[in-house]
Amino acid sequence: MTEMTFADAVREGLAEEMRRDPLVWALGEDLSTAHGGTSANQYTGLIDEFGPKRIVNTPISENTIMGAAVGAAVAGTRPVADLRMADFGMCAVDELVNQAAKIRYMFGGQARVPLVVRQAIGVRKGAAAQHSQSTEAWYVHTPGLVVVAPGTPADGRGLLKSAIRADDPVVFMEHKDLWVATGDVPDDEGVVPIGVAKTVRTGNDLTLVSWSKMARLCEEVAETLAGDGVSVEVIDLRSLWPWDTAAVYASVRKTGRLLVAQEAVQTGGFAAEVATDVTEHCFDALKTHVRRIGAPRMPVPYAEPMENEYRVTPERILARARETLAA
């Protein structure tokens, strides 16, 4: 194991895949400048090793970053398109949803679209309404796409590898706050399979399901509740489509109580899908109705007191968890 940041781990994962397969390449804005990915150095140094044909520094042209990735994928390569933030990803929803997600299907299986599109999610302090959104549910809703949202450096590296090797288009959503978070990363290949959750803490009284940065907050909440003598099982889904129903069902059948926590706006979010699905499949095992927690249905505000009002904090998750436990 080696301790490293999420950004470094994912960069290593990309470099390892590019060494393994000469058809893997990356494109996006600012990839080959001194800091290689202005947000968190996710591409620093890669241009030196792989050159400008495989680390392609693009104009600010989201339609074409995404569209070119689709065209290059159907033409036999494995592009990793970086749209920097999920908010900018909206500029390329057409190419992702109308093209990447549908080409295999609407052409009767003649082509695959093996691409990865990186879109960072989550509230970044002071970034306000257009640099802080979590849009994972949009893409889970779109047939043809795979959606992953890793929450640790090891999962970031391992899921990027699986995403690159997949023949489906994969939306890879990394939380901006996680880029600088550190964690142990295995020294071996460390591939993390798509669609497999990780039970990061076992317990018997409550199942807490989450993903991305929220899964880390859920671990804090579980620790707090342990002090009260409550045993909480925390599941980090890691993949949202497909998601690991088997792991969640098994846990709920053990604990009888489920709270799903997400950072995105609660209404119409992925937690609603998990809650409904578990209710449909595990109703007999539930001691109380499934609960969820997400952000209020409003744009992300700027000033700190309002920004904090928007956030799904450990305190808020804790309160909802206690409510679930008491019911």
Next chain:
Amino acid sequence: MSKITEPVRTNEPARVFELFKTMCLIRAFEERAEDAFDAGFVNGSIHQYIGEEAIGTGVCANLRDSDYILSNHRGHGHSIAKGANPEAMMKELMGRVGGTSGAKGGSMHIADFSVGMLGANGVLADGLTMGVGAAQAISLKGEDAIVTVFVGDGTTNRGPFYEALNWAMVYALPIMFVCENNSYASSTMTRSVTAGEGPVARAKAFGMPAFDVDGNDVSAVDTLAADLIGRIRGGGGPQFLHARTYRVKGHISRDKMLYRAEGETEEHWKDEPIGRCAAWLATNGIAEDEVNAARDAAYARIDAAVAEAKEAPFPDASLAYADVQDYGPPEPWAQDGSQDGPQDGSQSGSTS
């Protein structure tokens, strides 16, 4: 569709006669497709290429199977010219087993990857952005191939058109953009919603070599395409071919064209490319009965394709679940074995 892969100079009667045959095949396909639509055999609408056949024909005659084209909603002609099978295309229109896209796409989503036809498209301008990506793949793999993207005049008002032209120049990609200017963007006269001097000027603004041609003169298109494609194969970078034509049909076949002036269509019909080409052949040594026989053969082939398609079965409804994606559990309604991927969400090897 006869393939002429060497960029021979045109105005050689035998070559022009081959182009004529391809144009006739496209025309016959489009006319019979409309008949089939009117008779209720086509589940969706069709966008016909009638009167524009010379462009796709003249361009694709200079392409190889290993070259890629990306088309748009009006893609039947491009597909046939690139070598797609009209019999399979007719089945696709009628939603039958054996259709080019397995009856999953219909008229607007015809593709034949076996001949480098990477797809018609229901969203305008997306062929441009995907086209530059395909060209980047060619460049990365070091292949000897080029990409051609067909767009209409209306598409030159979408943002991705500019992104893609800029991108193609920045990376000096092996790509040709063919703008088929048929004057109409759906039911709107394009010039009534377009500023500036038009597509050629817009392409030149990016430093891209851009040329204008009479798009109803198949020899002229062939000659210019041969020249531009030769430049691209020689490492000359992106080229822009602007072909003037006219959409004699409606936006879709059932469009009554109430937005047109009286006599406008009839006036333009006098200039349609197949009649012009036939007249040229008649004065350049191809006997009239040979020309008529070629035209009749095209219609006979398409008539047979229509009959074959009508006889073909519809796909089983359970095939709707195939080819969605590798990952993910079966849909609740899916019948056994009809959906990709095992329940546990791990990757499935068995698809389609």
